[in-house]
Amino acid sequence: MTGDCLKRVLLITGVSGAGKSTALKTMEDIGWETIDNFPIRLVEGLLQTPPSSSRGDSDPPLALGFDSRTRGFEPDKLIDSINRLQQEPGYLISTLFLDCNGGELERRYGETRRRHPLALDRPAKDGIALERTLLAPFRRWADHVIDTSDLTANDLQRQIRQRFSLDKNASTTITITSFGFSKGLPNNIDLLFDVRFLANPFWDPQLKQMTGLDPEVAEYISKDSAYAEAIEKILDMLKFLLPRYQDAGKAYVNIGIGCTGGRHRSVHVAERLSKDLHTAGFSPSVRHRNLASRPTEALESMQSLNGNKGI
Template identity: 85%
Template sequence: MTTGSTKRVLLVTGLSGAGKTTALKTLEDIGWETVDNFPFRLVEGLLKTPPSSSRGDSDPPLALGFDSRTRGFEPNKLIASIKRLQQNQGYLISTLFLDCSGGELERRYGETRRRHPLALDRPAKEGIALERTLLEPFRRWADHVIDTSDLTANDLQREIREHFLLDKDAATTITITSFGFSRGLPNNIDLLFDVRFLANPFWNPDLKQMTGLDPDVAEFISKDPAYLEAIEKILDMLKFLLPRYQESGKAYVNIGIGCTGGRHRSVHVAERLSKDLRAAGFSPNVLHRNLASPPMEALESMQNLNGNRGI
C-alpha cells in the first residue's frame, strides 16, 4: 500500500469515453481511495489531509481522476506540478492513461446518445480529435497506458486489478446462507441451490421442532437416496467456481441454500457444505436466516414441490 512513510498516488486520465469511471470504481473496489475531477491546484492540500478514521488502513493509496473537463486543466502546467510533487520523497506518483480508437469512441457516444464534452454543438468526431491533441503530452508521459478499444467493461476491470491490486493474496469472502423459500429469497445471492427435493424432517413428529443443527435431523436427511450425490455435485461445482471468482477479483460470493421453511434441510446442507469447503481450503461464513422462525404447517404444505408430505 505504502512503502514506509511514502504515499502512493495514481493519476488516472485519458480520453472521454475510454473508461476512466470504470477504472476509478474498480480501484475503489480493491482498496484505493478515489477522487474524480478534483481541481489539481488543490491536490497538495488533499495529500496532506489525514485519512478518514472509518478506514481500517492507516493511509490508503490515492487515485485521482482528471481529464479535459477538470477545472484548471492545462496539460503543460499540470505535468510541471506533478513533477514538482514527485520530487517530494513522501510521494510515489504514477500516471495511468486510458486510450481508445476514435471510431470506437464515436460508436460509444452514438450508443449512449451523450454529447462529447468538447463538441457539444458539433460532431463527436471533432471533440475526440481535439481532446486527443490536448491529452497527447499525458499519453507520452504516462507510466501505464491501457488501450480500451477492444475491451469490455469486465476486461478493463480485470486489467486494472492485475496492475493495481494492493493485496495479491486477498481472499474472496464466502458466505453460505440457509433460508426458507416460503419466507422469501435473501438479497444478493450469487449461487442458489434448492434442496427441497430431499426428505423433509418437518413431517416427522419427533423431528418437527428440531433444526438442521440437531444430529437426529442430520441423520434423517442424509438417509435420502439423493443426498450424497447431490452434496458431491454441489461441492464439486463450488470448488470449481470459487477459485475463478477469486481470480476475477470478486470480493464477495454469497451462496444460498434454500428449503421450504429454512429450519431443517437448508440448515443441515449449509453446515455440511461449509465443513467440506473448509476441508478444501476455503473459509466460508455461515448464516441461518430462518433458524429461529417457528415451524408452520401451512407454509410447508404450500411450498411442497410434489404435494407429498414425504418429500
C-alpha cells in the first residue's frame, strides 16, 4: 500500500496548558476528524468504524487527543499499544507532543484561574512537575514536538496548519460585499470601506435608475478627483493585509464596501477592487447586497454633507 493510501492518525498529547485544545480545534478546521481524551486502548476499534455519512470526504485523517487525565493513562503501556498500531498495515500513525516551560504554564494557570488537573488542592507548580514526569516518555518518543512557551494561540495555529494541512495550496476565501449604509451593516465584515466621499451618480437624472454595473455610472464615479488615489490606497492595503490573514490561518475574509443606497458607488468600487485583486493573484468573489433595491431620494438626501448632495 502506498503512502498516499495510508490512513493518517495523529495522536496529540503534552503538558496541560500547552495548547492541546487549540491544536485539536485547528486540526478540525483544516479537515481532520478530531476526538479529545480518547482512551488509546480503543483506537483499534475506532479505526474500524466507518466515517460519518454526513462528511463530504470518504475517510478523513484522524487526530486523537489524550493526556494524563485520559482513562487508562499508563505511559509505558500506551507506548506499547501505539507501537503495535504502527505495525498494522494501512495506517500511518504519528505523535505530536506539546510542551511549555514551567514558568509560562504557571503564568497561564494564574491568568485563567484554573486549577491544574493534577494539583487540585496544591500549587500549580506541583501538578506541572508531576505531569512532566509522567509524560517524559512521550516527549522522548514523539515524532513531532512543539514548544509553545513563546507562542501565542495564533502562532500555534499557524504551526499546526503548516505541518498538518491536508491542502498545501489552500487559500483564504475572500468575499467583497457592496451595500448601502441606509439598509444597515452586513454581518461578519472584517474590513470596511466607506466610499460615500465619491461623487454620487444618484443625483444625475440620466444615471439615477442605473447601477454601478453600468459603464456610464463607472465613468461618472471615476471622474471624481479623489477616485484614483482612493482606489490605489485601498488596493495597497488589501494586498498588504490579505497574505497576512492567510498566513494566520484565517479561512474567510469579508470586505465591505458601503455607500448610501448600495446601488452605485459601492457596487462599482467592489467590482473594480475585485478585478484588481484578481490581477494581483487573489480570487475574490463579489456580492451586491442592495443592487436590486429601489433608489430612494429621501435616504440619499439624509446623507448629504456640507450642502454637496450624496457625498
